[in-house]
Amino acid sequence: MMAKLNEGLSSQVERVASGYGRRATTIRGATSADAATFSPLYLQIKTLITRGLQGGEWKPGEAIPSEGDLAKRFGVSQGTVRKAIDAMAAENLLIRRQGKGTYVATHQEARAQFRFLRLAPDDARDETSESRILECRRIRASAEIARFLRLKAGDSLVAIRRVLSFDGVPTVLDDIWLDGTVFKGLTAERVSAYQGPLYGLFESEFATPMTRAEERIRAVAATPDAARILAVALHAPLLSVERVSMTYADRPVELRRGLYSTHSHFYRNTLG
Amino acid sequence: MMAKLNEGLSSQVERVASGYGRRATTIRGATSADAATFSPLYLQIKTLITRGLQGGEWKPGEAIPSEGDLAKRFGVSQGTVRKAIDAMAAENLLIRRQGKGTYVATHQEARAQFRFLRLAPDDARDETSESRILECRRIRASAEIARFLRLKAGDSLVAIRRVLSFDGVPTVLDDIWLDGTVFKGLTAERVSAYQGPLYGLFESEFATPMTRAEERIRAVAATPDAARILAVALHAPLLSVERVSMTYADRPVELRRGLYSTHSHFYRNTLG
DNA sequence: GAGTGGTCTAGACCACTGA
DNA sequence: CAGTGGTCTAGACCACTCG
Numbered sequence: 345m346m347a348k349l350n351e352g353l354s355s356q357v358e359r360v361a362s363g364y365g366r367r368a369t370t371i372r373g374a375t376s377a378d379a380a381t382f383s384p385l386y387l388q389i390k391t392l393i394t395r396g397l398q399g400g401e402w403k404p405g406e407a408i409p410s411e412g413d414l415a416k417r418f419g420v421s422q423g424t425v426r427k428a429i430d431a432m433a434a435e436n437l438l439i440r441r442q443g444k445g446t447y448v449a450t451h452q453e454a455r456a457q458f459r460f461l462r463l464a465p466d467d468a469r470d471e472t473s474e475s476r477i478l479e480c481r482r483i484r485a486s487a488e489i490a491r492f493l494r495l496k497a498g499d500s501l502v503a504i505r506r507v508l509s510f511d512g513v514p515t516v517l518d519d520i521w522l523d524g525t526v527f528k529g530l531t532a533e534r535v536s537a538y539q540g541p542l543y544g545l546f547e548s549e550f551a552t553p554m555t556r557a558e559e560r561i562r563a564v565a566a567t568p569d570a571a572r573i574l575a576v577a578l579h580a581p582l583l584s585v586e587r588v589s590m591t592y593a594d595r596p597v598e599l600r601r602g603l604y605s606t607h608s609h610f611y612r613n614t615l616g
Numbered sequence: 617m618m619a620k621l622n623e624g625l626s627s628q629v630e631r632v633a634s635g636y637g638r639r640a641t642t643i644r645g646a647t648s649a650d651a652a653t654f655s656p657l658y659l660q661i662k663t664l665i666t667r668g669l670q671g672g673e674w675k676p677g678e679a680i681p682s683e684g685d686l687a688k689r690f691g692v693s694q695g696t697v698r699k700a701i702d703a704m705a706a707e708n709l710l711i712r713r714q715g716k717g718t719y720v721a722t723h724q725e726a727r728a729q730f731r732f733l734r735l736a737p738d739d740a741r742d743e744t745s746e747s748r749i750l751e752c753r754r755i756r757a758s759a760e761i762a763r764f765l766r767l768k769a770g771d772s773l774v775a776i777r778r779v780l781s782f783d784g785v786p787t788v789l790d791d792i793w794l795d796g797t798v799f800k801g802l803t804a805e806r807v808s809a810y811q812g813p814l815y816g817l818f819e820s821e822f823a824t825p826m827t828r829a830e831e832r833i834r835a836v837a838a839t840p841d842a843a844r845i846l847a848v849a850l851h852a853p854l855l856s857v858e859r860v861s862m863t864y865a866d867r868p869v870e871l872r873r874g875l876y877s878t879h880s881h882f883y884r885n886t887l888g
Numbered sequence: 889g890a891g892t893g894g895t896c897t898a899g900a901c902c903a904c905t906g907a
Numbered sequence: 908c909a910g911t912g913g914t915c916t917a918g919a920c921c922a923c924t925c926g
Binding site: 682683684698701712713714715716717718 | 910911912913
């Protein structure tokens with residue numbers, strides 16, 4: 345364990361004898377320019393752990409080191425590590441399991457399936473779901489899409505069109521645009537061959553787990569295209585869900601426009 | 617301060633000398649049957665504080681006692697009170713203000729306006745909003761509405777229909793059904809006279825702050841009624857938002873069905 | 889039984905607010 | 908300045924998981 349101390353996330357925290365038992369000031373991390381970071385120790389630790397996730401030191405589904413180990417590694421108390429992990433668990437970046445350890449959140453588990461797809465059937469039955477890829481090609485970013493993904497117009501994108509069916513009924517038509525640099529090598533074959541949600545593919549094959557997303561929802565009339573694919577009447581009301589998905593450090597990497605048929609499903613949301 | 621110790625929330629925590637410095641077991645509270653509560657101390661404290669909110673000991677917008685005072689009152693450490701308050705702050709029941717105190721969340725402040733109304737304008741401009749009451753009467757609950765509000769069919773309800781306009785453009789048509797017992801004495805005059813969001817009225821006049829809500833969103837076609845009121849074409853696509861709102865202890869007290877025109881607005885949501 | 893996260897305490901000091 | 912929440916530490920013990 346201690347042998348791991350100075351590899352990868354080798355950071356230690358510097359202290360200044362000025363008040364606190366241990367007054368946190370800056371971090372001596374893998375990169376410099378950290379000296380400008382003025383924030384509580386536990387947020388600095390949170391940044392370090394996030395950096396480990398970004399760097400792939402701990403992959404989705406794997407356990408991170410125990411609180412005690414991390415405390416030794418970063419030179420802080422276990423309570424401070426705990427507070428950093430608490431914050432990350434609240435953001436669904438990490439998952440705590442009493443008696444076992446703390447794990448990196450993953451999109452490849454049954455419980456995680458409905459974290460981003462909030463469509464539920466009217467009657468609370470179990471239903472099968474199936475994804476069919478209609479299209480997957482490389483294109484150049486329009487100015488609008490580039491803006492959402494913080495790219496430049498003309499940059500490389502991967503464009504995917506797919507249909508989600510529940511119990512055999514086509515219900516969701518998704519148009520997806522991905523940052524071409526991050527998802528280099530993504531082909532129709534690889535997408536079609538993959539079992540499970542796309543976000544599982546993104547995280548396991550491209551080391552890019554989606555951690556957060558923002559959606560803009562509207563009611564729109566079905567276009568001829570959408571009406572045909574979703575087997576609804578022309579101009580039938582559909583839910584339009586525009587989503588920008590982010591990976592670690594809130595970097596946007598996916599833009600998605602979904603059209604949901606809400607005849608026998610609804611979009612569920614909780615207001616707190 | 618100490619004079620307040622045995623009024624209202626007079627609870628103290630009983631301990632058993634079995635392990636912990638102080639092992640939490642049960643609470644001797646205002647009511648009995650608490651002995652069956654097996655949960656960590658801080659959750660028991662959370663329950664006690666929630667009970668204080670329910671009982672009106674601290675009203676929305678007011679400060680609750682300091683962490684130290686609550687710790688003395690409940691006979692636990694400040695850290696335990698802190699953890700209870702942290703949990704409640706995460707649920708937006710309380711709001712911490714460093715240097716000032718901890719306050720009961722309220723719907724009567726500028727920042728709280730958009731906690732439950734998630735409609736935003738396409739261009740991020742400031743807009744005026746105006747609520748017009750079309751109808752407010754007492755009715756008997758249908759079986760369906762009764763189920764949502766955990767009432768019996770035939771129980772008394774208050775039914776309100778109102779239109780929300782932004783910059784003078786009618787955008788939201790709400791049908792609202794309220795538990796008639798809780799909102800006894802709610803009349804069209806009182807509703808129309810009130811300035812600000814309805815949830816402000818509910819909390820200040822009926823001691824019923826909404827703390828949480830669940831929504832089911834669909835795309836629907838405008839009915840003749842809705843089309844007329846919202847000035848859209850017949851069968852134009854509208855967002856249908858069905859909301860069940862809860863007060864303390866997750867008690868449902870309001871059912872609302874909103875029809876949103878999403879021509880120049882969208883429903884914003886964040887996925888974590 | 890060893891290892892992990894979960895709870896609880898006690899005490900110190902910091903950062904912010906307002907009289 | 909006193910009072911409040913915010914951070915940090917150290918140490919103890921509990922509850923859970925798994926070999």
